[in-house]
Amino acid sequence: MNHTSDAPTAENGGDFDPQQAAALLDQTTQRARRTFQSSPPLLIAFRAVVVLGAFGGIWLSVRGQHPYTGPQGWAIGIAYALVGIVIGWSSVAMKRAAAGVSGPAQRAKNLGIAVMLAAWVAVYVFMAALDHAGASHAIVFGLYPATAPLMIVGLVAAANSAGREDWMMAGNCLAIALVAMAAAFGGPVGAWLIMAIGLCAVFLGTAAVTVWQQHRSVVQP
Amino acid sequence: MTGALEGSAAFDPVIHKPVRLRIVATLAALPEGDALSFTRLQDMIGLTPGNLIIHLRKLEEAGYVSSEKTRNGSAPKTTVVLTSQGRAALDAYTRSLRDLLNL
Numbered sequence: 649m650n651h652t653s654d655a656p657t658a659e660n661g662g663d664f665d666p667q668q669a670a671a672l673l674d675q676t677t678q679r680a681r682r683t684f685q686s687s688p689p690l691l692i693a694f695r696a697v698v699v700l701g702a703f704g705g706i707w708l709s710v711r712g713q714h715p716y717t718g719p720q721g722w723a724i725g726i727a728y729a730l731v732g733i734v735i736g737w738s739s740v741a742m743k744r745a746a747a748g749v750s751g752p753a754q755r756a757k758n759l760g761i762a763v764m765l766a767a768w769v770a771v772y773v774f775m776a777a778l779d780h781a782g783a784s785h786a787i788v789f790g791l792y793p794a795t796a797p798l799m800i801v802g803l804v805a806a807a808n809s810a811g812r813e814d815w816m817m818a819g820n821c822l823a824i825a826l827v828a829m830a831a832a833f834g835g836p837v838g839a840w841l842i843m844a845i846g847l848c849a850v851f852l853g854t855a856a857v858t859v860w861q862q863h864r865s866v867v868q869p
Numbered sequence: 870m871t872g873a874l875e876g877s878a879a880f881d882p883v884i885h886k887p888v889r890l891r892i893v894a895t896l897a898a899l900p901e902g903d904a905l906s907f908t909r910l911q912d913m914i915g916l917t918p919g920n921l922i923i924h925l926r927k928l929e930e931a932g933y934v935s936s937e938k939t940r941n942g943s944a945p946k947t948t949v950v951l952t953s954q955g956r957a958a959l960d961a962y963t964r965s966l967r968d969l970l971n972l
Contacts, residue, residue, distance in 0.1 A: 664887055666880070666969050673963065676891045680898030683913060748909025750948060753900030812900070866894075867966050 670867040677866045685862065686745040686757075689855045691737055696851035698734050702727035703794070703844035707837065710790070716836045718789030753812060760808035767804040771797045790836025794843055799828035816857065823850045879969075883931040884962045888916065888924050893933060893959050896951035904937070904950035925949060933958055 664672075682688070709723035710716065719727075746754060775796070779788045802825030809818035827846030831839040884890055895913055896905060911921050928934040933955030938947050951959075 664885075666966055668887075669880075669885065669890060670966050670970060672887060672890055673894050673966070676894040677898055680895045680913070684898055748906035749899060749903055750906075751900070751903030751950065753903045866963055867970070 674865050674867055678863055681862045684745050684749065685858070686742040687738070687858070688741060689858045689862070691734075691741055692851055692855040692858060694737065695734055696848045696855065698730040699847040699851060700844050702730045703840050703847065706794075707840035707844060710837050710840060713837065716784075716786040716790055718785050719840075756808075756812050760805065760812070763808060764801055764805050767801045768797060771800050786836040791832060791839055794836070794839040795828040795832040798843070798847070799825050799832070802828060816854075816861065820850065820854045823853075880965055881958055881962050883927060883933060884958060886924075888914065888920075889928060890962075892921075892924060892928065893951065893955060896934065896949065897956060897959050899951070901953070901956065902950065904948035907936070907947040907949060910949055928955065931955075931958075 705723040705726045706719040709720040710718065746757075775788060775792055778792060783792075802821045806818045806821035806825060809815075809821055824847060827843065827850060831842035831846060834842040884893055891914055892910070895910065899905060907918075907921070911918060914921060916924075925934060925936060929936060932952060934949055935952055936947055936949045938945055940946070
C-alpha cells in the first residue's frame, strides 16, 4: 500500500446524517450479500425446475411398469442433461462469488464440496455392489437411486454446513434428506414422484428465503 | 433531523464516513476471518486504488481491518480482512443507529 497521493473527496470521506448512514449500511450490506452469494435465488429456482423435470421425467417413464424394470433411456438422458446444466451454472456462480475471497470459511466450503463428491461416488459404488449381489431391479434401479444419493449426500452436506455455522444451507440440505427419507416409503415408482414434488418445494422455499435474507435490513431489527 | 445530526456526534468517527462504512459493511458480509482481495474490494466499492488505500489505512490504524501482502507468482497480492474488533465496532455502530432512529 504505497499510493497515498489521492486525497479523499467530500463525497467519499465527508460526514453524513444517521438516516443516510442507515440507508447506506443497508444498501451496501444487501449488495455485498448478493455478490458473495454462491447460490443466487434464480439458480435455486432453476434447481426446482430441474428436479421436477428430472425426477418427474423418470417417474413418467417408470409408472405402469409391472414388473419394475427401471427408468427408460430418454428419461435418464433428460435427467443427466438437466443436472449437467445445473452443475455448469452452479460452478460459474460459485467461482464468481468466491473470486478474491480467501480464508478459513472458504477453505472449509471447498473441503465440504470434496467430501460431498466423495459421498456421491460412494453411493453409486454401493449401487453397483447391490446389483452385483443380485438385488431386485426395484431396489437397484428404483428405490435406491431415487432416494439414497440425496439422502446420504444431503445429510453429509447438512453436517458440513452446520460445522461452518451456515444454518441456511444446513436447513436446506436437511430438508432434502428428509424428503428422500419420506420418498423411500413411496416404493420404486412413487419414490421418483415424491422426490420431484418434494425437492421442487424445498428449492422454491430456499429461493424465497434467500431473497428475503438478501433484502433483510441490517439496521431495522 | 437536527436531533439526529446532534446524535451523530456519538457515532464511531472511524466508521461514520460513507466510504469507510461501505468498506466495513462489505467485509462484514463475508464469514468471520475470510479476507477479500484488494482488487475485488476496489471493484465493489468503486474507488481509485489510492483513495481506497487512504481509507483502509484509517481503518487499519483503528484496528478494524488488517491487510496482508502475499506474492502470487510475480504479482503481489493484497488481501483485507475485517478484524473481530472491526466487526464489534460495526455492531455497536448499527445499534447506535437503531437507538438514534428509534427503530
